[in-house]
Amino acid sequence: MKCEISFEKLKQAVSLAERTAGRRTTLPVLSCILIDIRKNTAVFKATNLDVGVEIEVPVKTDGEGIFAVPAHVISSFLSQIDNKEQIVRLEPVSGNLNITLSKSKGVLKTVPSEDFPAIPTVSDAKTVPFPTEVLIKGFKSVWYSASVSNVKPELSSVYVYKDSDSIVFAATDSFRLAEKRIPLPKGAEIEEMLIPFKNSVEITRMLEALGPTVSMSSNKNLVSFEANGIRVTSRIINGVFPDYKQIIPKGFATEAVVLKQDLINTLKVSSVFSDTFNQVHFALDPKKKEFNVETKNSDVGENKSDIDAAMNGEAIDINFNCKYISDSFQSIDADSVSLQFNGKNKPLVIRPVSGDQSFLYLVMPMNR
Amino acid sequence: MNDFSKMWQTALIEIETAVSQANFSTWFKETAILRSEDGTVYLGVPNSFTQEWLQKKFHNAILRILRQMDEKVRSLEYVIVKEGSKAPNPKKQAAPAPTMSMPLQDFYISKDDNLNPRYTFETFIVGPFNELAHAAAQTITKTPGQVYNPLLLYGETGRGKTHLIQAMGNRIKALFPNKKVFYLTSERFGNELLTALQEGKARQFKEKYREYDVLILDDVQFFSGKEKFQEEFFHLFNLFKESGRQLIFSSDKHPNVIPGLEDRLRGRFNAGMVLDIPEPDQESRAYIVRAKCATYNVTLSGEAVEHIASTIKDNIREIEGVVNIIACQSQFKNRELSLNEIRNILKNNTKPKKLLSVKDVVKTVCEFYNLSEETIYNKTRRKEVVRPRQVVMYILREDFNVSFPSIGEKLGGRDHTTVIHSYNKMKEEIKTDALLSQEITQLRSML
Numbered sequence: 047m048k049c050e051i052s053f054e055k056l057k058q059a060v061s062l063a064e065r066t067a068g069r070r071t072t073l074p075v076l077s078c079i080l081i082d083i084r085k086n087t088a089v090f091k092a093t094n095l096d097v098g099v100e101i102e103v104p105v106k107t108d109g110e111g112i113f114a115v116p117a118h119v120i121s122s123f124l125s126q127i128d129n130k131e132q133i134v135r136l137e138p139v140s141g142n143l144n145i146t147l148s149k150s151k152g153v154l155k156t157v158p159s160e161d162f163p164a165i166p167t168v169s170d171a172k173t174v175p176f177p178t179e180v181l182i183k184g185f186k187s188v189w190y191s192a193s194v195s196n197v198k199p200e201l202s203s204v205y206v207y208k209d210s211d212s213i214v215f216a217a218t219d220s221f222r223l224a225e226k227r228i229p230l231p232k233g234a235e236i237e238e239m240l241i242p243f244k245n246s247v248e249i250t251r252m253l254e255a256l257g258p259t260v261s262m263s264s265n266k267n268l269v270s271f272e273a274n275g276i277r278v279t280s281r282i283i284n285g286v287f288p289d290y291k292q293i294i295p296k297g298f299a300t301e302a303v304v305l306k307q308d309l310i311n312t313l314k315v316s317s318v319f320s321d322t323f324n325q326v327h328f329a330l331d332p333k334k335k336e337f338n339v340e341t342k343n344s345d346v347g348e349n350k351s352d353i354d355a356a357m358n359g360e361a362i363d364i365n366f367n368c369k370y371i372s373d374s375f376q377s378i379d380a381d382s383v384s385l386q387f388n389g390k391n392k393p394l395v396i397r398p399v400s401g402d403q404s405f406l407y408l409v410m411p412m413n414r
Numbered sequence: 415m416n417d418f419s420k421m422w423q424t425a426l427i428e429i430e431t432a433v434s435q436a437n438f439s440t441w442f443k444e445t446a447i448l449r450s451e452d453g454t455v456y457l458g459v460p461n462s463f464t465q466e467w468l469q470k471k472f473h474n475a476i477l478r479i480l481r482q483m484d485e486k487v488r489s490l491e492y493v494i495v496k497e498g499s500k501a502p503n504p505k506k507q508a509a510p511a512p513t514m515s516m517p518l519q520d521f522y523i524s525k526d527d528n529l530n531p532r533y534t535f536e537t538f539i540v541g542p543f544n545e546l547a548h549a550a551a552q553t554i555t556k557t558p559g560q561v562y563n564p565l566l567l568y569g570e571t572g573r574g575k576t577h578l579i580q581a582m583g584n585r586i587k588a589l590f591p592n593k594k595v596f597y598l599t600s601e602r603f604g605n606e607l608l609t610a611l612q613e614g615k616a617r618q619f620k621e622k623y624r625e626y627d628v629l630i631l632d633d634v635q636f637f638s639g640k641e642k643f644q645e646e647f648f649h650l651f652n653l654f655k656e657s658g659r660q661l662i663f664s665s666d667k668h669p670n671v672i673p674g675l676e677d678r679l680r681g682r683f684n685a686g687m688v689l690d691i692p693e694p695d696q697e698s699r700a701y702i703v704r705a706k707c708a709t710y711n712v713t714l715s716g717e718a719v720e721h722i723a724s725t726i727k728d729n730i731r732e733i734e735g736v737v738n739i740i741a742c743q744s745q746f747k748n749r750e751l752s753l754n755e756i757r758n759i760l761k762n763n764t765k766p767k768k769l770l771s772v773k774d775v776v777k778t779v780c781e782f783y784n785l786s787e788e789t790i791y792n793k794t795r796r797k798e799v800v801r802p803r804q805v806v807m808y809i810l811r812e813d814f815n816v817s818f819p820s821i822g823e824k825l826g827g828r829d830h831t832t833v834i835h836s837y838n839k840m841k842e843e844i845k846t847d848a849l850l851s852q853e854i855t856q857l858r859s860m861l
Contacts, residue, residue: 073440095440095463161437166466201518220515267462267494281461284496288521299746323512360746367513389745391514410514 047109047138049083053131053147057124059090059101060117062255062276066248067117068094075161078114079121081136081143083107088136091165092117097248098165102275113138114159120145123152165279168270171263174235178253178260178273180228184215185246187226187377187405192243193219204246205287207238212404216290217243222370223290223393223408224377237264240283252278294408295395298386300330300359302337303399306375306383312351313372316341319349325412326368330387332357341368362387365412366394374407418447425479432475441467448495453488455480458495465492527587528597533580539705541698544574547689551578554660555585558593558628562687564651564661566634568668569691570859572731575664576632578691582662583630593627600636604643611642623650630662634683639674648679655682671856673782694730699723706734710741718756725760736760770861772810772824778860779806782853791826807833808840809857 060079068076071094080091083105090101127147135146138156145152185204193201205216212227213236230236241249249271253260256273263270270279316326319341327340337355342348364387371394375383380398387394396407422445430438444460445468457476459465468476469492480487523530540548547567554562567575583595598606610619623629629650637643654661668690669675669683694702700723707714714722726732739759744751751759780787783802790803803825810816811833818837822828844851 071440073436076440093463095461098463161434163463163467164470166462218516218518220518221513223516281463284494286522286524288518289523290516290518290521292521293516293518299742325512362746370513389742391745393516408516410516412512413514 047083047107047111049088049105049107049109049111049136051088051103051105051134051136053127053134054129055103056134057127058255059088059103060121060124062101062252063090063092063099064117064121065251066094066097066099066278067092071095073161075114075157075159076163077117078157078159078162079117080112080114080159080162082112083136084110091162093163093165095163096242096281097245098279099248099252100165100277100279111138112159113143113156114162115143115154115156119154123154166268168263168265168268168279171265173261173263173272175259176234176236176262176271177231178256178258180213180231180234181260181271182250182253184213184226184228185250188215188217188224189243189246189250190217190373190376191219191222191224191407192217195219199242199283200240200285200287202244203240203242203283203285203287205238205240206236208236216287218288218290218408221367221410222373223293224374225290225406226377227404236262239264239269240285240287241269241280242283245280249278249280252276293393294406295386295388295392297388298359298395299389300332300357300362300387302330302332302355302357302385302387303382304337304353304355304385306378306381308353309383310372310375312339312353313368315351316349317368317372319343319346320368323412324368324370325365326371327363327365329361329363330355330357331361332359333361359387362389364390364394366409367412370409371396374409377405377407418450421480421483422447424483425476428479429472429476433472441472444495446495448493450487453486454491455487455489456491456493459492460495462494465494468492527583527595529580529583529587529595531584533577534584535581538574538577538581539698539702541694541701543694543698544578544691547578547691550687550689551582554662555582555589558586558590558660559658563655563658564663564683564686566663566665566669566683566686566688567691568665568688570666570693570728572729573691573694574730575691579630579632579662579664583628586628586660590627594625595628595630596623596626597630597632599632600634600643603631603647604636604640607643607646620646620650624653626659628660628662629654632664634663634665634669635667635672637675637679638672641676644676644679648676648682651679651682661686667856667859671852673784693728696723699726699730699733702730702733703737706737707741710737712737712741712744713750714740714756715750715753718751718753721753721756722760770814772816772821775809775814775861776806776825779809779857782857782860793826804836804840805854805857807836809854809861811837812841813858813861 063079067079071077076094082089082091086104086107088103088105090103092099123145127150131147137144137146141156143154143156145154184206189204192204196202201219203217207214208230211230213230214225214227216223216225253271256271256276260271260273264282266284267282268279269282270277313326316339317324320326321343325341329338329340330336335357337353337357339351339353340349374396378398380401382399384397384399385394390411393408393410396409397403398405426442429442441464446458448456448458450456459468473490477487477490480490538548550562550565554565567578569575580597583597586593587595607619610616637647651661663683665672669680669688700719703719703722722733722736726736736759740751740756743759776787776790779802780790785799785802789799790806806825807821810821811818818833819830822830822833844854
């Protein structure tokens, strides 16, 4: 059997599939890309048993065949090849896959493909079109707040739900919380779901390759997104996300509005001297118009900086993990941000001040 | 070890020899037999990937092995097991994070029962005013469905109705893990019904509620004047009652005085236990203030506690709000607040007396007597209109001190003597007519 495929398409399919393929799995075939050549199309599949991807590429072939090749081998090989290549020939020869290019030829060892699992499909569910951009923006705005530990599956997930006319993305590791609201495009519908945040990273990467609109379908256990012959399927968590809205303070005792870039720079300077817990000390005094940021590390030294801020409310002294605060700026497009404090043991609320205000971030203080 | 896990252990030993080690540890690691019914074995699997693959690749092999052990096994079904919270790995746990964590554990409202875990009997403050309701609630949780079915608690907002009925749900859930408890507000019940009717899924809606052993419905006064909801609810009510399943309700007034409630429904509420949660007495209020202070970790002088308890009379939620503000302020100032400061907080944070227009009074009275508002302003002398009109005049004069001529003018240009006559007539009748006096008390609370 011989099969001819566009080099560009092959490279794209392999690079998309390679990152999803399992690493350090007990089953060797899971770290492979399965190439399933049928009449006129080749399907590239990879899965880590959490997320599965399937990529369809048109080919010219004189037969059919299935083979599994280690993902990192084929990917490293192709990524080094000059992009001027046009057409590539794939040919399975006695346990190997021969990849013939104009100036180079690779003979890749294959792995028996029988053990490669079927990627489940979302059955009994409606397929709805959904703008890709909304999903990408939503996931990227919050995923870094999810918990990296797997003790509580719902906290290491991105919670997606519909609230009146918006689609809401939320994630929290219980120390900070990020929420992003995006107006739900006309006609789009979404079921509430908990997507493991690691999977949301995979999904986002795939969505970026999928074009402006995806077909989304979900049931109790799975969600899948599909467009242009690419489909990504992820497990979803069957659990309950805490009703976090009750934690969001309704008012504030102290408010400071600062230029985002000012705060970013100050925190960068401060973090040089922060301790192992990234502790940074904020001292705000609206009456004296002072906003001081202090860090101290007995092994390194200390730093004290002032930030220009418009403030009102009561004076406050409070400590935070510097990293938790700076994390939020990646989701804020506005030039200035508002910091709202509610006393010593209450979360700090960070919001963009102008422009797109659909983002909300909460950080808990440190207790010493 | 139960029979299922023993059976599965034995089966796994056989499976292990039949498949490769890699396959075995990938696909069978987190599996278990959940239950077996009528020859069908339900196998718990961690995710759809495993389900799909076991079904496709190993289904027959597993079934054959199970059948060798137990001839009755006919088929095999897969169930995706909900991933529970894992116990943290003690070795990997780093030094305790110095950042405080959000009290998220308080905010898990399970979709299966809608109950808020924060509402428990332990946090419910019992005083002379609510001890009867509390006792009845306690009794019911011991044998749900057997005594006091249905239970209806009524009382004004902020008296702890929701707390008590949710605490019952939480307690029943703890005592009887097999009983399915469900809490929702009447408004949500109505909305769900509406959606179900629009989508032609009325049957699924009914089926859903039939599953529950204990149904807790908050704020049933919402059904007032909504016939379709009452109809649907009536059937559900009968079903629960007949099958001895517990119903628990709350309302802001006695079912007899909820306007626009069908008589048959009213009768059914009354057939169970209807209990009032009245205004808390001074002593209980003081106790509540102290208890709330303790949870917020603030100390208040006896004088301050008494002052708060005597200023806020009828609403526990308001007490909670004020204590919250005091806690917040004293934390900032880092000292105990003076009585004067507390007086100021109270002044700024208690509900001001409501300002009402004549129109509002007419509207409320008309709703109560089920009349259209115009009739009050019209010149009709029909008996069913005259009486409510007189009630309006009486309330405006007695409670709001409006002058007789302006009452007359605002109610469709009547002479002030007509108003004086009506006022005096009502005043006299109230003394003898118990029903009328009850109606007026009720109306006052609605304004």
